[in-house]
Amino acid sequence: MNRRTTLGIFLITLAVRLAFGCHILIFPEGTLANDTPIYRQLAEALTHGQFPSLFRTPGYPFFLALTGGFPHSGVTATLLAQMLLECLTAVLLARIAWHLFQQSWAAIGAGWLYAFCPINAVLSSWMVSESLSIFLVVAAFYLALCHTSRLSLAAQTGCWIWATMTRPSGLLLPLIVCFFLLIQSRQHLKRWKGYAAVLVVYFFFVGLWVGFNYMRSGMPVLCTNPTVSFYIYEVPAVSTVDQLSWLRYIRTAVFKPKEYDQLIEHYEKGFIEEAFPGTQPKPKDLWFTMDDAQTIRQLDAIAAERTKGRLSTLIGIHLVGALQTIRPKWNSSGIATRLLDVFRLSLLMVATAILVWKRQWWLLAFFGTWILYALILPGPVGSWRFRSMAEPVLSVGIAAALTPLLRHWLTSRRRGPLSVARALSLSESARSET
Numbered sequence: 285m286n287r288r289t290t291l292g293i294f295l296i297t298l299a300v301r302l303a304f305g306c307h308i309l310i311f312p313e314g315t316l317a318n319d320t321p322i323y324r325q326l327a328e329a330l331t332h333g334q335f336p337s338l339f340r341t342p343g344y345p346f347f348l349a350l351t352g353g354f355p356h357s358g359v360t361a362t363l364l365a366q367m368l369l370e371c372l373t374a375v376l377l378a379r380i381a382w383h384l385f386q387q388s389w390a391a392i393g394a395g396w397l398y399a400f401c402p403i404n405a406v407l408s409s410w411m412v413s414e415s416l417s418i419f420l421v422v423a424a425f426y427l428a429l430c431h432t433s434r435l436s437l438a439a440q441t442g443c444w445i446w447a448t449m450t451r452p453s454g455l456l457l458p459l460i461v462c463f464f465l466l467i468q469s470r471q472h473l474k475r476w477k478g479y480a481a482v483l484v485v486y487f488f489f490v491g492l493w494v495g496f497n498y499m500r501s502g503m504p505v506l507c508t509n510p511t512v513s514f515y516i517y518e519v520p521a522v523s524t525v526d527q528l529s530w531l532r533y534i535r536t537a538v539f540k541p542k543e544y545d546q547l548i549e550h551y552e553k554g555f556i557e558e559a560f561p562g563t564q565p566k567p568k569d570l571w572f573t574m575d576d577a578q579t580i581r582q583l584d585a586i587a588a589e590r591t592k593g594r595l596s597t598l599i600g601i602h603l604v605g606a607l608q609t610i611r612p613k614w615n616s617s618g619i620a621t622r623l624l625d626v627f628r629l630s631l632l633m634v635a636t637a638i639l640v641w642k643r644q645w646w647l648l649a650f651f652g653t654w655i656l657y658a659l660i661l662p663g664p665v666g667s668w669r670f671r672s673m674a675e676p677v678l679s680v681g682i683a684a685a686l687t688p689l690l691r692h693w694l695t696s697r698r699r700g701p702l703s704v705a706r707a708l709s710l711s712e713s714a715r716s717e718t
Contacts (some may be wrong), residue, residue: 285382285391290375293395297374300399301367304621305409312359320411323348324355338501338508339574341493343450344413353411363409369419370408373676374398376419376426381680383430384468385687393683397631401675402624403668413450414672420447421454422676425461428479437478444486449493452506453661454673458486460657464650501577508580513663515587516570520551521601521664522591530600537604537664538611548665559586601664609659609666632678635685644685651681 302309326337327348335342348354353362378395382388398404407414424443427436444458462479469475490506498504505511524547525533537544552569559582560566573579591598610629639648658673659666 285379285388289388289392289395290378293374293378293392293399294371296396297371297399298367300405301370301408304402304405305363305367308409309360309363312363319413321355323411323413324353328354337575338497338503338505338577339512340509341449341452341507343446343448344416346446347413347416347450348411359411362411366408366415369415370404373415373419373422376422377676377679380422380426380429381683384680385684387687390680390683390687393687394680397628397679397682398676400624401628401679402621404672404675406621407669407672412669414669417447417451417454418672418676420444420450421457421673424458428461428465428482432475432478437482441482441485444482445489448486448490448506451673452509455490455506456657457654458483460650460653464646464653468646468650503577503581508574508577511580511584512570512574515555515583516552517548517663517665518598518601519555519587519590520548522594522597523551523554524548525597525601533601534604534607538607541608545665555587555590559583602660605662605664605666606656606659607666609662609668609670611668628678628682631682631686635682638685638689639681642685647681647684651677 322337322340323345326335326340326342326345329335330342330345330349331354335345347365348362351362351365353359374395377398378391381394382391384390404415404418420443424440424447427440427443431437431440447457448455462483466476466479494504494506497506524544527547528536536547549569556567556570570583573583636648654677655674659670662670
């Protein structure tokens with residue numbers, strides 16, 4: 285990949301991010317999501333050597349502290365920093381595609397597909413942790429794929445640690461990446477020691493944070509988010525399944541999200557009645573428990589009893605949550621966002637069919653594992669936001685699958701028409717000869 289291509293991908297990504305976020309930069313109050321005040325307060329606490337939250341981890345508050353995203357301060361610097369991180373992410377994805385497939389069109393396609401990703405473009409103009417987390421994960425992936433020096437191994441480990449401290453749901457991504465890259469690599473003996481060292485150091489530092497939480501709360505957790513979400517969302521979702529048939533549950537969750545949210549809220553209130561009998565006034569919802577270790581343990585025990593023997597139901601509601609996440613849902617969308625999202629999902633289906641036809645099993649297994657992991661963890665109330673972690677590998681996978689068609693289509697304009705099957709066959713033959 286030459287410098288001109290790299291600069292072009294960087295600039296087009298920046299232009300798209302500015303186009304999606306220009307109104308936020310002009311009217312910054314629109315960037316304040318529900319989590320924003322908590323993140324900003326924690327950023328200020330970090331400057332005093334404190335971190336009082338069990339529910340959040342310090343990765344994104346640390347980024348806000350570095351970019352001046354404190355309470356009552358401006359947000360322009362933070363948002364511009366996030367947009368620049370998105371540009372670097374697009375460039376790194378292009379380089380990853382080049383190293384994996386040694387094809388310039390695959391590299392350009394991966395960079396451009398990510399540049400025009402509407403979900404990640406929207407999120408870069410909000411004060412939420414996705415843009416930082418995705419950049420760190422992609423940077424770690426790039427270092428794991430392309431570099432084996434001690435300095436790059438240290439940088440890779442640092443990226444994985446910071447990424448997990450930003451969004452703990454990515455805890456197992458280092459294992460997924462190292463495992464599949466070790467399978468793909470032709471230098472197994474040379475690489476496995478480096479990957480092993482990265483994972484050992486990574487889990488050591490993650491364990492230190494778990495130990496810190498245990499010392500201050502008696503709970504050996506990375507954060508309390510999964511536990512709190514369990515009794516706020518998953519227990520009500522199980523109750524909803526019991527009330528409705530599975531078919532009605534799926535139809536309501538995927539196609540009637542507002543009605544589904546009302547059902548979850550209704551059964552959450554029922555759980556509050558059960559957990560706090562005779563208490564007046566009763567809590568409006570259970571988010572107040574985020575950092576209350578004693579109440580969390582109490583409610584978790586009740587919730588575990590409520591869902592005892594319901595493992596298959598819990599798996600089912602997570603799978604339905606993945607459908608909710610991947611469906612086109614345009615909370616902050618104009619016509620451009622809708623068209624881009626539909627076009628992207630259409631390309632995904634075509635690319636998957638091509639990879640299956642070409643029997644690219646490693647690529648399918650790697651990207652499929654990553655995407656399933658990213659989509660299934662949000663639980664029963666999946667949202668379009670959670671698709672953001674899957675979008676980088678979607679960009680690389682789609683570009684890799686469609687590159688032979690694009691290259692041979694360009695060739696066919698000079699040599700005459702060429703069928704899709706013939707284009708793929710020629711591409712496979714050329715690859716075998718290489």
